[in-house]
Amino acid sequence: MIVLAALAVLLPFTGAAAGLLGSRFPRRRTPARTARRRAAWFAVVPVAGAAVAAAWLAGWQATGGGEAAAWPVRIETGSVPISVGLQAGGLAALVGVLVTVVALAVQVYSVGYMRDDPRYPSYSSFISLFTSAMLLVVYAGDLIVLYVGWEIMGLCSYLLIGHWWEDRANSRAAVKAFLVTRLGDVGFLFGIFTLGLSAGSFRIDDILAADLPKGTLVAATMLLLAGVAGKSAQVPLHTWLPDAMAGPTPISALIHAATMVAAGIFVVARLYPAFLAAQPTLDVLGVIAAVGMLGAALAALAQDDLKRVLAYSTISQLALMAGALAAGSEHAAIFHLVTHGAFKALLFLCAGVVIHHVESNLMSHMGGLRSTLPVTFWTMTIGFAALAGLPPASGFFSKDAVIAAIERAHGPAQPFLYGCALVTVGVTGAYAARAWLRTFFGSPRTVVLPHAGDHGGGHRRVPRSMLWPVVLLAVPALGLGFAGVRDLDAGSAATSVVIALLGAGVVYALWRGAPELDPARMLGPFRTPCERAFYLDAVYDRLVARPVLRLARGVVRADDRVVDGAVRGSGRAAVGLSGLLRRAQNGNAQLYVTGVLAGVLLIAVAVVVLG
Amino acid sequence: MHVVYPLVVSALLFSIGVYGVLARRNAILVLMSVELMLNAVNLNLVVFDVWLRDRLHGGQVLTLFVIVIAAAEVGLGLAIVLSVFRNRRTIDVDRLRDLSERDLMSPTTAGPPGSGPSGPPTPPDAGPAAPGPRPAPSGSGSAGALDPSEAG
Amino acid sequence: MTSQVPDLWPPSAQEVVFLLLGVVALGSALLVVTTRQLVHAALWLVVCFGALAGGYLVLTAEFVAWVQVLIYVGAIVVLLLFGIMLTRAPIGRSAGLDSGNRVTAATVAVGTAAVLVTVVVQGFATAYTPLEPGGGAAATLGASIFRSWVLPFEALSVLLLAALIGAIVLSRTDIRPANPAADAGGPAAPTTPPHPPDPAPPPADGSGATAGETGSGRVSRDGG
Incomplete structure (x- = not known):
């Protein structure tokens, strides 16, 4: 049965590869219409297949199939081995269905929505890749494998938010999303290391089964929480999500409502025994959730941009799920995750x-x-x-x-x-x-x-x-x-x-x-x-962005003045010194002879004195 | 006879010649100073010949040779000086600065015939005896331009 | 030899004579390189060479002394005077005979003198030889030249011939290709475009006697 999970992960991936490589092949002789149609098939069919596989798997699970797992590859790292493998429990099967169904809907929807977009092939391929990565997170049985999918999601999120990169604001939003989630991911990675090293294995089952000291658990889960807050757009790392609405709307539906932000909640639920054993982390999560849900809801109330309303409501609803997790009910959280995703x-x-x-x-x-x-x-x-x-x-x-x-x-x-x-x-x-x-x-x-004239009537x-x-x-x-x-x-x-x-x-x-x-x-x-989301962006701008920018500018200046200055200065010093020497080369042969004789004298004296 | 006396005189005479070569501006005076230095050498040769009692009289014979060579040198040197004078109207050695870089010195006159090329902008003339490869089209154009003069 | 070496001071009579001649030579040499009159420099050069010829006589090198007088005083100085004349140098006092780096030159010269004198004195303080006349007579030297040194002598004659031809080629003006800019027409010729060196025709066309009178005539005579 785990073959179904593997199929669900690999089908969108091959779809993405085919869409990226094959849509326009051969490059010069493929008209844009053909490329688009081909890309649409590459996009929809594999995701549909993945949806069928995920649904089959979930059905098998629901009818008492139990847990499926496979560990085909084991990578020796010298210390803690990485077991590359998939594992599909009830939770994973459920979320897998959610992901594939939403992805399928988004892919189909995008065929119409992005009809006039010249970069549709790459767009749909990135969606497929994203779906694949999310499914990898969902079905992963090993924390490192999970992290791989987690990071690919971050990359795809960046690519898709910045799909219309011609507009400066869009690429800025993409960079912001990338950087903010990356900030959380640092903590996430170290959380994984803490758990894996102390448990002696990166397999999730081993980690959950291991009897870890409470301090380690608290530290690890706190670190994981940073990544969760980044991915699931929780306070204080939520600011990327409203800006990410710069991307195409299907992307907002896929990434920022149903799947990627769900990854954070999903990971907490997946590792929930570890979180339960670390009560301080849950308390922190509760406070974060409480602040996030109310603040984001109020912000949503004041927005005029429809997509930003939905974005803030996403933050609020995710905070609600986090609150459920903090309250100790993962079932409620996952239930709300699924319905919210839909x-x-x-x-x-x-x-x-x-x-x-x-x-x-x-x-x-x-x-x-x-x-x-x-x-x-x-x-x-x-x-x-x-x-x-x-x-x-x-x-x-x-x-x-x-x-x-x-x-x-x-x-x-x-x-x-x-x-x-x-x-x-x-x-x-x-x-x-x-x-x-x-x-x-x-x-x-x-x-x-004004530009709507050619569509007739503005609509x-x-x-x-x-x-x-x-x-x-x-x-x-x-x-x-x-x-x-x-x-x-x-x-x-x-x-x-x-x-x-x-x-x-x-x-x-x-x-x-x-x-x-x-x-x-x-x-x-x-x-x-x-409306301004309690000026948090301004505060971050003042506290983080500007000092960092100033620091960066300082570094640039230091690089320019000090490092390059040293290089250029050595060159200029050489030129200056040679200019001094050049002054001696004034064409006056007498001066040359004087120099030669003086040198001979000095050599003779040196030979006599030193020799 | 103590050898030291003539040797010291010779050394001093040589130094005076050095000073003259380095400090005099007139090319003919420089030639005179060179003669002084040659004479210092001659004195040395004679002294050592006498001191060592050379059976072949190498020192004195060599002195004679040096005198002859000095005469030839003066002849050629004066010819060069005259030729410089004909072209430049001056024989002040510190005004003959074609060896210098252009942008530092005032653009002086053309290179004297026979004393090497000077002007970078001028392409070496396509003389009949121009050798095949001209190595550097820009800059000095030295090799291509020197060859005909050396043929003389 | 060291057993009968007399003291360095007081000098013997021969040495006194030589030292006096040396002082004259050095003084006139100093004047040569410092005088402000070009012609005077040439004349002081005569004095210097004469004193040196006297020194050769004291050192028993008579033939060298006479050759010195003949060639140096008689030929070279005259040649130099011709040069002075042909370059239209100012007769009389002229300020610009010394170039700018006189101080440097003096420093280098003093340094040279110091080093040389130090080395010479340290190396030859005890060297002594009694002077015996006859070592530098014309007969002895002639025998030596035409017996032991005949090959260098012949080579030297070829060198003289080359110098003669070179002097002719350098000083003649009528054997250049027709090039109006080549002859020095302008006063200082500052604007003359730098014309490349003229490919000289095959030298020694034999008719250089008149134009190359400065160098060739003397040299040929001296070489003989």
Whole structure:
């Protein structure tokens, strides 16, 4: 059965290789249309195959197949060996299905969304590579193998965010995402080393089975937490995610909603026994989660860019999962991870449709789209309902599980975490309602952009290949929650629904009062800080970016002045000295003879005296 | 006769000649100073010949030879000086600076005929006896230009 | 030889004579290199060579002394005077006979003198030879030259011939190719383009007697 996991990992990888190498082969004689069509096949078919494999594996798991593992290669490193192998437990199978399904939806969606993009082949290949890497993380049985996939994801994320690198802001966002996640990955790598060296093996089973001292565990999990915070966009390393919305919208759906950010949560869940044994780490995680979920929700409430709203909501929802992990319930976290993956991908793809239609990211340019985009309206309504945690959408069940887990938790951070979670539920309802209302209701505010003339009327037709994935994703977004219906905690469910409705109601009331105005005005003077995400970017800029830049400039200057200066200075000194010598070469033969005789004299004296 | 006396005189005479060669500006005076140095050598030769009682009289014979060579040298030297004078209107040795770099010195006149090439910008003339390969098209163009003069 | 070496001081009569002649030679040599008059330098050179010829006489090298007088005083100095005349040097006092590096030159010269004198004195302080007349007579030297040194003598004659031809070629002006810029027309000729050295025609066309009078005539006579 592990062959299925290997197949799921390798199929997208070969798809990526084929897409990169084969799309335009032979290079000169392949027209762009052919290359695009070929790349689309290379993109969709392997990912579909991977999805089938992952689903098969998950089905086999669900019907009592147990755990599958294989360790074909063992690399001796001199100290702790690396066992290259895959291992598919229940958790991995579940997340694998999520990843492949979302990736498949994104690939299909991209065929339409990126129709006019000249670099579509490389784009789709990177998505395939990304999917492969994520699946490697999911199915990895060894921490080093996991880390390989983890880093490839970071690379693909960089490449895909910067897909439209012609715009300076996009490439900056890509670099920012790369650097921030890399910062966390340093900690992650050292966490892996700490665990692996102290357990004597990098195999996850061995590590979890090993009886490690508590100090080691705390240190290792704290280090791992840095990587998790970087990848899953948790405070304080979350700032890359909103900027990463510069990439194409399907990328936002794939990377920054459903899969890559899920990797952090997934890794914590995978190594959860180790985290459970290190209570301080869980407390820190709880505090991070509490701050992150509320702050990100408030920031989402104030954004005008639809994709940034979704980005901050992603941070908030991921923080909710982290809160569930901190509260000790990995099941709630993974449940919410899966449902969130579904409905957030749905939301992003719907947002992509809306943005494709309006040709603007800003909600102040949208409105009244209910009638022009009926399919999108209904699917996105499902997505927002799930996001807000309203029944019967999937988010209701999973969020209820999270809230219930947090409610039942113990620990010093629990009251704070619980309070933040409840407030976040309300704010989530509020911003979901706001985005929903401002996008689909009211009067159309679309400004006909000048360059939209050739599409006729300023609105572009939405291709069919973009609508199918949206409709397909709406199904799990709506119905996935019923898998957890048995564990429904009626009390906390009622509480959270009431709070969410309260938040939504306040927004609705404000919006009814003045449909033209942004309901975010209820934040009052607090709005600007929220919109700017509490100035964290500015603080980082002031505290990190600028000093680093200044240091870099200093280094450049030192390199220029000191190192190069030494080199150039030696050259200039040689030139200057030779200029002095050159002065002696003035063509006066008498002077030359004088020099010769003086030299002869000196030599004679030296021979006599020294000899 | 103590050998030291003539030897010291010879050494001093030689030094005076050195001073003259180095310090005099007029080329003819430089030639005179060279004669002084040659005479110092002659004196040395004679003294050692006398002191060593050479049966072949090598010292004195060599002195005669040196005198003859000195005469030839003066003849040639004066011919060169005259030729320089004809071309330059001067025989001050410190104004004959074609060996120097162009940008340092004031652009003096052309190279004297027979004393080597000077002007970098001028291509060596395509004389009938111009040898085949001209090594350096820029810069001195020394080898190609020197050959015809050495043929004379 | 060391047993009968007399003291260095006081000098014997011969040595006194030689030293006086040496002082004259050195003094006139000093004047040669320091005088401000070109013609005077040549004349002081005559004095210097004469004193040296006297010194040769004291050292019993009579033939060398006479040759010295004949060639140096009679030929070379006259040649130099001709040179002075032909280069239109100023007769009388002229300031610009010394070049700029006089101090350096003096330093080097003094250094040379110091080194040489030191070495000579250290090496030959005790060397002594009694002077016996006859060692430098014309007969002795002639026998030596034409017996032992005949090959160098012949080589020297070839050298003289070459010098003669060279002097002719260098000083003649009428055997150059027709090149108006070649002859020194301008006063200082500063703007004359640097013309390459003229490929001289085959030398020694035999008619150089008149134009090459300065070098060739004398040398040929001396060589004989």
